[in-house]
Structures are given as structure tokens and as C-alpha cells.
Amino acid sequence: MRISKDNVIYSMDKENQAVGTIRSGDQVIFETKDCFSDTIKTESDVISEIDFNKVNPATGPLYIEGAQPGDVLKVTINAIKLNNHGVVVSAPGLNKLFTKGIEKEQTVICPIHEDKGTFEFQGVEFPLNKMIGVIGTANADEGITTGTPGPHGGNMDNTMIAEGSVVYLPVYTEGALLAIGDMHASMGDGEVWGCGVEAGGEAHVTVEVMKDYPHSVPLVETDEAFYTYGYGKTTDEAIVIANDHMVEFLMKEAGLTFNQAGMLMTIKADLTACQTVNPDASMRVGILKEFVELAKNFK
Template identity: 40%
Template sequence: MLQISKCHSVFALGAYETPALKVSSGSEVIFETHDCFQSQIHNEHQSIDQLDWNRINPATGPLYIENAKPGHVLKVEILSITIDQQGVMAAIPGAGLLGDSVTTSEIKIIPIKNNIAQFSEKLNLPVTPSIGVIGVAAKNEPVACGVPGEHGGNMDNKKIRAGSTLYLPVFVEGALLSIGDLHALIGDGEIMVSGLEVGGRVSVRVTVEETFSLTHPFLEDETHYYTIASHKDLLQAVKISTESMHQMLMTRTGISFNEAGMLLSVAGNTEICQVVDPLLTARYALPKKVFQSLMES
């Protein structure tokens, strides 16, 4: 399988980045990734202040997909995620929802063995690897990898994991897909800014879709559809993601505006991805069986 090494790191998602690799639609590619600190943390005695913050949140890429053009959709099937054998977390003064009460920075290195994260002597947690940063080149100016948006980016969506499929609107020729910021574990919200940050390898299949369009990222897994939106106001992110699902429900099933809204009010869920980045990210989740029942009727 074709591979992009983590030495091909980018810190912004834009049209001006030189492709690390060019492939045809339908190709399978492995992205090798750093952790979000670009592997700068080696022990728990290091000072957070000594990190080079210009190297935070690198993504590997970009991948140029032939025949991807503005207005198309890039389908990214997450085939597998393999993570390193240890991860890093940090508590940072001023960062995250509890940051105002963090008086001293702290680094925590967590061993991972047999898919179990050894959080402490008393607590082991099964890992559920996911992708924090995944996106195409942004529409206009490059967007830092740490910022989410219509192009994807730092959504910190724990549902983007092996077996899921992400759909991204294409804004530039070739799409220019980049991936990074893997998490062995992350909770909705990522309230301390870091999940269990790890390096690793992500295998994907990329396909150009020309028969429909998107304005925001869309995700599906075995059981659910998810519409995703990011905004500086969390309520607006929730609203946009809900409106996207509402529109999709009406378009695909033909039910009325009011009926679609009432159905979402009882059958779906608004969910938070992260509340710690420059833009905040929400997703709306609706079980696939709801669509299936309506399509069969």
C-alpha cells in the first residue's frame, strides 16, 4: 500500500502546500503521523513551556487525489488505525474548561499495551483510537491544523475511527487531504485540551464523488449518520449541524419540514465533539435505521 511518511508534516491546510503524494480515485494510502506535540515530549519531567508551540498539531500530507475538483466530495474510508505503545496528556494553565484553575503544568505519559491504556496504578482503560485532525485544503487562505471548519481540520470527533467513512467538500483541485492528531482515547468535549495523544498509522481509501455536494463534513459508521459543524459559538455549531441533518432527511425521504423536525426531536441527538479549539465543533447523530424505515415505507 502507498504510504506518506510523517516527515511530510504540514501545520496548515491550504492550496499552497506541495503534495507529498498523488493518487487516483479509489486508491488506498497509509498516513504515518506524529502525536499532536510532534513527538517533542519524551518524559514527564519536561516543561510544557519549553515546547516549540509552532510545531503543535502537525498533520501528515497533503495527498493529491486526481480528478478531485471544487464542488466535488472526497469520500475517505477509515480502514484501520494503528497507534504507538504510549501516549501523552497534559494539564496546561489557562487551557481548556478547567484551565483557569490549573496552577502548575503537568505532563502524563501513559503506556498502552494490548489495547489497554494504563492511566494509573488503579485504572486501566480500553483504547478506542480516533482521528483528531483530518481535512482537505480550505477554501480561501490556509487554515491552521489546530482549527476546524467546513474543510474538516481539528474536529476532534471521536466517531472518526476505523470502520467509519468521512465525506469532505472539495475546495481546491486535488482536494489535498492531510491527517494527524490521533487519539488513543478522547472524551466528547476534550475538556483539558488534550486527549490521550499518540502517533500512529492510518490506512484510508479515497474516492472522488461527483453526484452530490456538501457544505460541511459528513460522517457515517455502521449504525449512524453524523452531520458536523464548527463555529466560534457552540450553539451555532449545534444549530448548523442540526439544520444539515434536517435538510438531508427531507431530501432523502421526501417528508415535510415539520415532520422531519419532529422526528429529529425524538430520534436523534445533538452531540459535542470539542469545546477547546478556536472554533467549537458539534455533530448531530441520527440512527441509520430511521432512514431505512422511511425509505422502505
Template identity: 40%
Template sequence: MKTITRNYITNMISKENPPCDRISAGEIVAFETYDCFTNQFLPEEATFENVVRLPGNPATGPLYIEGALPGDMLKIDILDIEMGPVGIVMLGPGSGSEKEEFSRKVLRRVPVKGGYAYFNDKVKIPVRPMIGVIGVAPAGDGISTITPMDHGGNMDCTQVKKGASLYLPVFAEGALLSMGDFHAIMGDGEVEDCGLEIEGRAIVRVSVVRNKNCVSYPMIETEDKLITIASREAVEEAWRAAARQMYDFLKEKVGMDYEEAGMLLTMTGDLAICQTVNPMKTVRMELPRHITQSYGFDSISVE
């Protein structure tokens, strides 16, 4: 198994980035990542006053996948997410839903061990590790690792977790996959600028999907959910886009008519805000997979 180390990081996802390595479709590979602060705040003496932050979320990569071409999708099976021993949570002016309330930036180092984040001597929180930034090269100009769009990027979606399969549309030859910005735990919405930011190592299987189920936006399959993801300038625009994507997918790929799709979505579908703090806001639409399976549709990767 190849390992993509933290020697190869970028803060711009672009087709101009030279690949740091190549794999064949279907291979398993490990990505080692910094936290979103490039580990600058892990030392006890580090503060916002004495550290000059490096730009962007450092994403490890890019990785070239042999045979991936524009119009395909990458299927990224997340086999495991390993975390470092300490996470960082911060808040302060300039970002988050209550940014006016905080006069200065503050941070806390939170120990992570035995499946829990120990916030203080009163509160320990079960971890739910996830990948915040994961994306492929967009078709046009490069996009900052802070910004999510249809190529993926900084979606901060809690469902990008162990056991899930993330599908990303391919816009450039080789796809050029990068990832980083892991969280030990994060609430849906990410209302105050960040989750529990942590360094880590993800083990993934990367395959190429080339069939009639391919779409031009990110999707996820978990054990029990089919998910569309949309990022737009405003939350309302994003939820409308995520719902429209699900409608279109159910009609064009699963074979439902709009009336049945609408009834099933309003009865069983869930809209969830992924994040509200990035330049584009991200919302996902979830539908139980047993519904699409009842129509004979099992998986995006199966035609």
C-alpha cells in the same frame, strides 16, 4: 499501497501546499503521524520547562487525489488506526473548562498496549483510537491545523474512527488531504485541552463522490449512524448549525418534509459536543441510519 510518511507535515492546511504524493480515486493509502506535540514529550526527560513546543498540530500531507474537483466530496473509509506504545495527556492554564484551577502545565505519559491505556496502577481504560485532525484544502486562505471549519481540520470527533466513512467537501483541485493528531482515547467534548495524544498510522481508502448528495460540510457514516458536523465560534452556534444541516439534508437529499424530519430528529436524533477547546467549537448531529434507509436512502456515495 503508498505510505505518506512523517517527512511531510504541515501546521497550515492550504491549497498553496505542494502535494507530497498523488493517488487515483479509490486507492488505499497509509498516513504516518506524529502526536499533536510532534513527539516532543515522549522522552522521559522532556518537560514544559525544557522543551520549546513546535507550532500547531502536525498534520501529515497533503495528498493529491486524481479527479477530485471543487463541488465533489471525498469519501475517506477508515480501515484501520494503529497506535504507538505511549500516549501523552496534559492539562494546565490557558485552555480547558477548568483552566483557572491549574497553576502550571503538567503531563503524564500513559502506556498503551493490548487494547488498553494504563493510566495508573488502579485504572486501565479500553482504547478507542480516533483521528483528531483530518481535512482538505479550504477555498480561501490557509487554515491552521488547530482550527476546524467546513474543510474538516481539528474537529476532534470521536466518530472519526475505524469502520467509519468520513465525507469532506472538496474546495480545491485534488482536494489535498492531510491528517494527524490521533487520540488513543478521548471523551466527547475534550473538556481539558486534549485526549490521550498518540503517534500512529492510519490506513484509509480515498474515493471521490460526485452526485446530488454532495454537501459543503463534513458528514460521517458509521455502521448505524448518519452524522452532520458543524464548527462555529460558540457551542450553541455549532449545535444549531449541525441540527440545521441535518434538517436540510433530510429534506433535500433524503426526501423528507420538515415536519417528519423534525419529529424523527427529536425522537431519535442525538446532539453530541465533539470539542470545546479549539478556536472553533465542534458539534455533531446523529441520526440512526435505519430511518434514512426506510426512505430509500442508503449512503451519501450512492445516488
């Protein structure tokens, strides 16, 4: 199934009407707009001119047959295909990390060369690190804007959500109502200036319904590691949730005690900012699978 980028939402809400239905195990292509709804087309276009009610559109939502509250949605990122350009902007108020402030608006258009695995920024080629910023299901209660991270996933801005990764998401409502958007050609952890190389394109995914999944979600799995996720009004709040979920994960996955899990984390897990510039922050804790396996031998 292909879902057109004409079908977008700005809030992940159980009241949204699904634009398509699939069965567990089906493959889907989500066509996505960039986070500015494709409105910035030239370097003379600036962010102050866009409609902020249409920021971070997510394509969908998609109804998955058999998905019921309490289940987990397993989303495998098979491929990310980007359009031929991305956008980076600078503007006053775009981030909260620089005390000197941004005094001048600027837009840079970045040509993207998928065939070479590069993008151009200010005339210099850099390697792509393609990732999905917004991926989530309908929230349990009231809708949450697509620009906000939360228990449903949403605007996680986690650079580990890349080609080959698996994202585990909670199901709060019948059909799950999955939506995806806000892809990047490149973004540094923390997204410190307010945006990455924002790009539209296609997310090719496989979606499966998991019954009785044992771990707290959202959770990201790569070939090498597991990543728990936290969110909050402050980075401290987000850190606490991400840490709590990693402790729970290690206790279940490796059979560790609470203290063993915490001590393993402090010597071999990495705490990393996903996004720290928006009103709500997102953080992650990652641990290599090899250390999880070794920990199963703890006495």
C-alpha cells in the same frame, strides 16, 4: 502509498505542495506525529516548553487525481495503528471550561498495548477508543490552521472518526489536498480538559472521489449511524450548523419535509460536543440509520 510523518503541514491551504499523488480508490497509509509533534517524551516534559507553532501537525497533503472543486472526497478509515505510548497533559490556559483554572502543569505518559486493546493511565488499564482528530482538505479561501475546525473538516475532534468509519469531505481545489493527524488512543466527547491521550501512529485509509454527492459535508458515516458536523467561535454557532446540515440530510435522504425532519431530530437524533475547549468549537448531530429508514414511511 505510505506518506512519512516527515511530511507535515500546520495549515490546510490550497497553496501547499502535494507530497504524493494517488488515483480514486487507492489505499494510503498516513504516518502521523502526535499533536505535540512528538516533542513530549517524558513526564518531566511540560507543554509550556513546546513550540506552539508546531501543534497539531497533519501529514500530507495528498493529491487525488480527478478531484475537482464541487466534488466530495470519501475517506474510509480501514485501520488506526498507534505508537506504543500516548501523552496526556494539564496546564494553565489549556481549556476554557473550568472557572477555577488549572494551577499546575502535569504530564502523564500512557503506555499503549495494541495487542490487548488497552492503554495505561496512572497505573490503571482502560480500553482503547482510537480516533482521528484532524482530517481535512485544503480550504476554499485562505489557509486554516490544522488546529481549527471548519467547512473543510480540519480539527473536528470527532470520536466517531474511528476504524470502520467513512468521512465525506468537500473538495475546494484541484486534487483536494487531503491531510490527516492528531490521533488519539482515547478522548471523551468535548475533550473537556484540553487533550485526550495524544498519540502518533498510522492511519490506513481508502480515498475515493465522489461526483454529484447529494449531502452537505463534512459528514461521518458508521455502520449504525450518520453524523453531521458544525463548527464556530461558540458552541451555539457550531450547533446551528450541525443541526442545519442534519435537517438537509434527512430531507434529501428520507424525503422528509422541513418540519418532519426537525421533529424526527428532536425525538431520535443526538446532539453531542466534539471539542469545546479550543477557540473554535465543534459539534455533531447523529441519527441511527434504522430511524432514517423508518422515516421514509412517513405520510
